[in-house]
Amino acid sequence: MRALVLVVLCALGSAVAAAQDTAIVIQPESAGIMVPPPELPHAVAEEAVRRYNAATTTRLVGRSRLPRGNEWRGDVAVRNGTIVVAGRVDGTLLVINGDAILDSGAVVTGDVFVVGGTVARSPGATVGGDVRVYTAPLAYRTKGEDLALAPPDLRRWFRRLGIEKSWGTADSRSSLTLATGGTFNRVEGLPVVVGPLFDWKLHRNVRLRVDALGVFRTAGNFTDKRSDLGYLLRTELRAGETPAYGIEFRAFDDVTPVEDWGLRAGEVGWAAFLFQRDYRDYYLSKGVAGRAFVQPDRSLRLDIDAQHDWQTSVGARDPWTVFRNSEAWRPNAPIDDGHYTTLAGTLTFDTRNDRLEPTAGWFLRARFENSRSEDVIPQTGVPASVRAPLPTDGSYAFSRLFFDFRRYTRVSPSGRIKLRLFAGGWVGGDPLPLQQRLSTGGPDPLAGYGFRASACNGDIIDPAFRDTHLAACDRVILAQAEYRGHLSLHWSYGSAAPQDESAKFPFTLQGPDLVVLADAGQAWLVGSGPGRLPADRLPTLGSWLADLGLGIDWGGLGLYVAKAVTAGEPLRFTLRLDHRF
Structure with missing residues (x-):
């Protein structure tokens, strides 16, 4: 079954090259099985560019506002910013990579067409035509004052590939997906998902999505054993765009990572596939889950989750790798098996001006x-x-709390500063199970240190944990800072005009960012006794691990060199397929 990984990769690559009406499926970051996000249909992207480039369209860039009592005559297009309409638009309103806010009394005589954003519509607002909203952003580049579809992002080809055949209209569609369903790892090999996805518009602002995916784990033997086959059944009912609310139900059998807040899933997968270096541990999870969410505006969202699942240890297998294939994999650490019921709440506040390439805002x-x-x-x-x-008397319970604060600021036309503070772990109840424990180290987030440099596992000598580098800490704290200065270069190949889309070469590079970085953090055990800290204390700054480094980041594809602020630590080089944070 080792060669099956290459067969699947070749099949996906051939299908992508041959199918003119399929879409590359780029999976989002997630734990376990990953579901393809909604893709922006190619016909919609072409329509948005055509409407924007029309000679009769008035074009605006950045945040704009039409006050009450004022009127714009003719079609209006806004890109890269939010438009607030309180007056009258005598035509169609097009918004590209931004939001449309229609205040009470706003009038749009034509359509409202939003790509890469949402619509917030007051009860007193009037729209004469259709309201069409596509949250997936439009990738474009400018040609003078016009827009053209951008060539595919090179680094996305290094993430998870797949093909998706879609049918339907702009409002409702169904599709058949064949894609990688997670990341290549030493437990599953290359997980491949296949199955139908349905997305229906039930009412003007109500949508229903249904996914029914089977998972094939290529490191297995394709038997009916739980460790070889998995599944994901998911339904989501969503009302509105902004404000929005909805519910979701999932039934799943997947392999879940123990810690997924360091390297991105795609980077972990390529490191494992090429160099037999798997930077995560995993366990098998089978159960059901539900979620309810409310999003009062674009920047604020609250999620309430409930999950009941059986969690069990799973051993490492021996999937084929490009290099070091004759070496043994790092053993996958065992966990505390059992049925777990989890209730969780997540509050997100996100004002970043761009989800993928932010230069301003808070997260x-x-x-x-x-x-x-x-x-x-x-x-x-x-x-x-x-x-x-x-405790094994049926009373076992524990709680965890996590914070992730980020700030993005542009300090000059070519310079940006990025700051991050991350902290979390045990906050109450019984001790954490092994699958919920933490660590910190390299290659991410502390690029100057080795893998799990701070993992609290020095006293664990049982043979079951030999060479696993178990993450065993109760809490972790991390601070990161970056300065990025952009070098103005622009190399591109192939036309990106809509009429030439099928002929363009899928390769585009823009000028790189020079990155200066600094990281500091620590992981520790909570309690009394040697090597522990009381629950109300943080590690002293003198005990934190810290590093300094430089990097070249070319649209997310970056090469970094970092040095730990510790005697005897060597320079460490890291190749990244995405921004660090």
Whole structure:
């Protein structure tokens, strides 16, 4: 089955090259099975560019406002900014990579057409035509005062590939997907998902999405064993764009990463496939989950999640890799098996001007989790110096809390500063199970240190954990800072005009960013005794791990060199396929 990985990759590559009406499926960051996000249909992208370039269209760039009592005559197009309409638009309103806010009393006699954003519509606003909203952004480049479709982003070809055949209209569609369903790893090999996806418009502002995907784990033997086959069934009912609210239900059988907040999934997969270096641990999760969310405006969202699943240890297999194929994989660490019921709440505040390439704004996320298990099976071999014994009388419960705060600021036309503070871990109840414990180190977020340089596992000597580099800490804290200065270069190949889309060469490079970076952080155990800190204290700054580094980032494809602020640590080089944060 090792060669099956190459067969799947070749099949996906051939299908992409041959199918003119299919779309490259780029999966989002997620744990376990990943569902393709809604793609911007090619016909919609062409229509947006055509409407924007029309000679009769009035074009605006950046945040704009039409006050009450004022009128714009003819079609209006806005790109890269929010448009607030309180007056009258005598024509069609097109918004590209921005939001449309229609205040009470606003009148648009034609259509409202939004690509890469949302619509917030007051009850008193009037739209004479249709309201069409596509949240997927439009990738374009400017040609003088006109727009042209941008060539594909080179670094996306290094993420998860797939093909998707779609049918339907602009409002409702169904599709058949064949794609990588996660990241290449030593437990599954290359997980491949296949199945139908349905997206229906039930009412003017109500949509229903249904996904039914099977998962084939290429490191297995394609039997009916749980470890070889998986699935994801998901339904989502969503009302409105902004404000918006909805509910979701999932049934799943997937392989879930223990820590997924460091390297991106695509980077972990390529490191494993090329160099047999898997920077995550995994466990098998099978169960059901539900979610309810409310989004009062574009920048604010609240999610409430409930999940019940069976979590069990799963061993590493021996999938084929390009290099070091004869070497043994790092063992996959065991977990505390059992049925877990988890309730969680996540609050997100996001004012970034661009989700993928932000240069301004805030990103703030807080998440609280409470989990319980009546039949937990504690893994033996974990000494009391790492954690106290877990109760097995049906009362086991614990809580975790996480914060992720980021600030993006442009300080000059070519210079940006990015700041991040991340902290989280145990906040109450019984000790954490092994699959919910933490660590920090390289290659991300501390690029100057080795893998899991701070993992709290020094006292674990049981043979079951030998060479696993188990993440065993209760809490973690991290601070990161970057300065980016842009070099003005522009190399591109092939035309991106809509009429030449099928003939363009899929390769575009723009000038790189010179990156100066600094990271500092630590992970630790909570409690009393040697090597622990009380629950109300943080590690002293003198105990934090810290590094400094430089990098060249070319649209997310970056090469970094970092040095730990510790005697004896060598320079470490890291190749990244995405921005660090």
